[in-house]
Amino acid sequence: MAATVLVVGAGLGGLRAAEALRGAGFEGAITVVGDEPAMPYNRPPLSKEALSAGVHVAELEFRRKPSVSDVDWRLGSPAIASDFAARTVTLADGTHLSFDGLVIASGIRPRRLPIAGPEAGRHVLRTAHDAMNLRNYLMPGRTAVIMGAGFIGCEVAATARGLGAEVHIVAIDEQPMVRPLGAELGMGMRSRHEHHGVKFHLGRTVQSFLGGEHITSVLLDDGTELPASVVVEAVGSVCNVEWLAGNGLDLTDGLLVDQAMVVAAEVPVVAVGDIARHPNALFGNVPRRIEHWNIPTETGRRAGASLASLLRGEQPDQAPFAAMPSFWSDQYQYKLQSFGMPGLATSIQIVEGTADDACIVEYSDESGLVGVVGVDRTAELAPYRKQLLER
Amino acid sequence: MVTITVDMDKCQHYGQCCFEADDVFALNDDGQLEYVAEADESRRADIESAADVCPMQAITVK
Numbered sequence: 001m002a003a004t005v006l007v008v009g010a011g012l013g014g015l016r017a018a019e020a021l022r023g024a025g026f027e028g029a030i031t032v033v034g035d036e037p038a039m040p041y042n043r044p045p046l047s048k049e050a051l052s053a054g055v056h057v058a059e060l061e062f063r064r065k066p067s068v069s070d071v072d073w074r075l076g077s078p079a080i081a082s083d084f085a086a087r088t089v090t091l092a093d094g095t096h097l098s099f100d101g102l103v104i105a106s107g108i109r110p111r112r113l114p115i116a117g118p119e120a121g122r123h124v125l126r127t128a129h130d131a132m133n134l135r136n137y138l139m140p141g142r143t144a145v146i147m148g149a150g151f152i153g154c155e156v157a158a159t160a161r162g163l164g165a166e167v168h169i170v171a172i173d174e175q176p177m178v179r180p181l182g183a184e185l186g187m188g189m190r191s192r193h194e195h196h197g198v199k200f201h202l203g204r205t206v207q208s209f210l211g212g213e214h215i216t217s218v219l220l221d222d223g224t225e226l227p228a229s230v231v232v233e234a235v236g237s238v239c240n241v242e243w244l245a246g247n248g249l250d251l252t253d254g255l256l257v258d259q260a261m262v263v264a265a266e267v268p269v270v271a272v273g274d275i276a277r278h279p280n281a282l283f284g285n286v287p288r289r290i291e292h293w294n295i296p297t298e299t300g301r302r303a304g305a306s307l308a309s310l311l312r313g314e315q316p317d318q319a320p321f322a323a324m325p326s327f328w329s330d331q332y333q334y335k336l337q338s339f340g341m342p343g344l345a346t347s348i349q350i351v352e353g354t355a356d357d358a359c360i361v362e363y364s365d366e367s368g369l370v371g372v373v374g375v376d377r378t379a380e381l382a383p384y385r386k387q388l389l390e391r
Numbered sequence: 392m393v394t395i396t397v398d399m400d401k402c403q404h405y406g407q408c409c410f411e412a413d414d415v416f417a418l419n420d421d422g423q424l425e426y427v428a429e430a431d432e433s434r435r436a437d438i439e440s441a442a443d444v445c446p447m448q449a450i451t452v453k
Contacts, residue, residue, distance in 0.1 A: 293446055335403065379406065379418040
């Protein structure tokens, strides 16, 4: 009987892994389970145009290759347990699914901080459902307090200003997006946001939420009280690994995989996307989780091919994994794009323009260039990307 | 023959597609995406990759 593959996670990584299995000649049954009741869809618009215009999730669905038209999609119930020895996965609705090969694509969820006060009015942004809920609060006369000054926090701030809401950003960091961008470009992005009316409370944390049933204000650690119609918590992520407990895996920071995305070869298991702590030959093969949009596609392609090999009783391709990390961000009319891993830099230099205008920024460590970020200079980044590929 | 359509209302000119199939997609000197609408069947895999990596999911391949 043909082998069966179970893919846990119906996001971009799960979809690409399923397509890659078919691309590598796997002809057995594929079942994909997902916690959300939606086919795989594109999340980046959720903090931008979909939040702004209220786009329905169906319009965000990825095109799926014809090769996966026979996949069994079981949506709306997350995996809650697994037993690698018995090769089974249990879903929250009680379903038990067995597998010959497993793709772990369960991704991440927003981190929640334990903060005293009303729960009503606390929002996160991860799903289309989250975006539709949040959208109801973003309008003139309302005030959004955004916790966290990373990309999601800053993109939501820009969108919320576009919808006419007052916006405060509260973050412990010294500048917005400081870890990937560095202090100088972070400050440049901060002035763009301030120019559009966002008020920053940097180096600050939230002490508590105030109000009756619903939050009406947010108390900061320095005693400042900010009025709040809604709070958006954009303070990082947590890996969805709980369902993998009991299989002897180290789950402290996602799931460690090798360059073939293989978790364990004795039971054919691969992992993809945000959750896969993978080596990258371009950056010293140090295993890292990378929450960039292009990583589920790159790791999914590799993982699908590897799993198809394992299920044929063959060794997966052991070539180094060398995908170029890339991120982009739209905030107001400004476009940021990055290649490489600017967060690894020990020195940062603006080589074109200035931090508060169109610019190109080089990020280097002792080995040389590790990343590049362009603001409104996208077309000029190709040579830097080439240089990074030749590291 | 592979037929390529880019929804220019969605395209944000990030140019990710150019790295997958530089004979089909390119950013011009003004940073705007330009592409050829038809390519040889032998180019299909790279062109489908270009569609996969488009952050805006603006590329249709037939």
